[in-house]
Amino acid sequence: MPRLPWRPRWTIAAVSAAAVAAAVIIPLGVLDEPDATISGVPGHPVMPTILDHVRITSPHGLDGLTATLDGEPLPLRPDGDALKPEAGPLREGVHLLVVSPPPGPFGNADPVRAAFSVDGTPPELRISPVEPVKHGAEGTIRGIAPGAVEVSAEGQRTRPGPDGSFTLPVRAGAGTVTVVARDEAGNVATDEVAVALRHPGMKAVHLSASAWASAELREPVLDLVREGRIDTVQLDIKDESGQIGYASQVPLAQEIGANTGLYDASAALDLLHEEGVHVVGRLVAFRDPVLGRASWESGHYDRVIQTTGGSAWSGGYGDYSFTNFAHPEVRAYNIALAEEAAELGFDDILYDYIRRPDGDVNAMVFPGLTTSPEESIAGFLAESRDAVHQHGAFQGASVFGIAATRPEQIAQDIPAMSQHVDYVAPMVYPSHWGPGEYGVASPESQPYDITARSLADFQKLAEENGRTTVIPWLQAFSLGVEYGPDEIRAQIQAAQDVGIDSFLLWNAACRYDPSALPPT
Structure with a gap:
């Protein structure tokens, strides 16, 4: 067939x-x-x-x-x-x-x-700044990804809404997170998002290196800790004399003789941490006569702020007092000290004198400066942040009270600086304000009023980037007016009334009245 x-x-x-x-x-x-x-x-x-x-x-x-x-x-x-x-x-x-x-x-x-x-075009991906996340809490990444069918980060996935909006959970301490948006065709868009830890807050007192070395000054502070009156000790790393409290291994510190060895950093940190204390390392950055003198005498003149006549600037602070914040070696020296301290175990690096000298800026020369002093100072904090964070420490910056309204006077632009720190620490000591500031007739005699009004201003400025905390320095010393427990408590209450439940007390003598600090 x-x-x-x-x-x-x-x-x-x-x-x-x-x-x-x-x-x-x-x-x-x-x-x-x-x-x-x-x-x-x-x-x-x-x-x-x-x-x-x-x-x-x-x-x-x-x-x-x-x-x-x-x-x-x-x-x-x-x-x-x-x-x-x-x-x-x-x-x-x-x-x-x-x-x-x-x-x-x-x-x-x-x-x-x-x-x-x-379709070969990746979806659009826009992410809002992520609010800092407290330890043990869960944060949220929010954004919009029109055209995406899925957005993911850290193993978490979600489908955007009709308008492309999405939210994703993120863990505390995640650091830099990669967010990926994928469309139906398989195209992807990515963005790196910084997820900062929110500072836990503090109730702290200042201790210099020599005070820690003295049992007479150290033990009363430890008693404040044991009685629950404070939870944080601020211990100097490098102070305004340019001297380092312990034996730093940073080569330039050893070369210029900055080490004092007043205390053993590891032993001090171990003791404080055993007591459950958060330890803030105060690092005076650009007021550094040790580095200034050593630099000038070795011919590294550009490391020092100068007068228009070519001499080292003193401005009433003493010879070679202010190093040049625009010089790469000066910046690197301070960042190296910050990184070393964070690696040793300091929980925070709190920069002080992170500014230019006060005075007529036109009479000063900053060799190598290519931006405004304000931009340069903020840029230093940006350089330092990653070095500090990678060792698990927070970064803060102490600022003048007047910086809220007069940033150019000492080169402290609060919104710009706030982008690169976990908190700003304004020094709003009542004795440092002139009559009439913030509408307060006699600031030193009205500690509540001047503290509340000035801190409210700082709160607004720091919140411009949506992630920085304000932790004020408060006055625990007497100048023109006798300051006792009532005046200290008035400042603490003023801070609380504007939403700040943290403080650092300053007394250069490192003596603190327990009655000013009720147990918590």
Whole structure:
């Protein structure tokens, strides 16, 4: 009996872009075994490399199969039991792939067609600044990713809303997080987001290196800790004399003789941490007569702020007092000390004298300065931040009270500095304000009023970047007016009334009245 000729039965099947799902057969002829199949063309927009995943098969052999793409001949190459198109990335838009079988005994067979859309543009991704997250808490990443079907970060995934908005949880201490937005075609957009730890706050007193070395001054402070009156001790790393309280291993510190060895840093930190104390290391940055004198005498004049006449600036602070904040070696020296202290175990690095000298800026020369002094100071904090954070410490900056309204006077732009610190510590000592400041007739005699009003101003400035805490320095010493427990408590209450439940008490003599600090 003569064999009947086969009749063409061409079909097309569309499967996932990865070609791992079973082909969905869409019959165009007789419902029987298909004579050819195009697989690897999904029904949604695809990336420009879609043809890398396309396979053309036929149960009757591959000989004679031809293809066109948008009407132009498309080369095919053998790939096992299939043919694969040879084409590079495609332009965006709609394309038509046509596979034609060879003519059969009854004439030309119907071609197989697959239309698809190419999308090679990543989705838009915009992320809002992330609020700092407290230890043990969970934060939130918020943003918008129009066109994305999924946004992910740190193993967490979500599908954006109709307007592209999304939220993702983020853990405390995550550091820098990569957020990925993926669209239906598989295009991705990424962004790096900094997730800062929110400072836990503090109730602290200042101790100099020599005070820590003295049992007479150290033990009463430890008693304040044990009685629950404070939870933090601020211990000097490098003070305004330029001397370092312990034996630093930073080469320049050793070279210029800055070390005093007044205390053993590791032993002091171990003792304080065993008591459950948070330890803030105060690092006086640019008021540094030790580095200033050593630099000048060794011919490194540019490390020192100068007068227009070419001599070292003193301005009433003493010879070689202010080092040049714009000089890379001066900046590197202070950052090296900060990094060393953070590695030793200081919980915070709190910079002081992070400014230019007060006085007529036109009478000063800052060799190498290419920006404004305010920008340079903020830039230093930006340089230091990563070095401090990578060792798990917080970074703070002590600032003048007048910086809120007169940033150029000492080169402390609070909003700019706040971008690069975990907290600002304004020195709002009542004795340092003139009559009439913030509408307060006699600030030193009105500690509550001047503290509340000045700190409210700092709160607004620090909040401009949405992530910086304000922790004020408060006055625990007497100058023109006798300051006892009532005056200290008035300042603490003023801070609390504007939403600040933290403070650092300053007394250069390092003596503190327990009655000013009720147990918490």
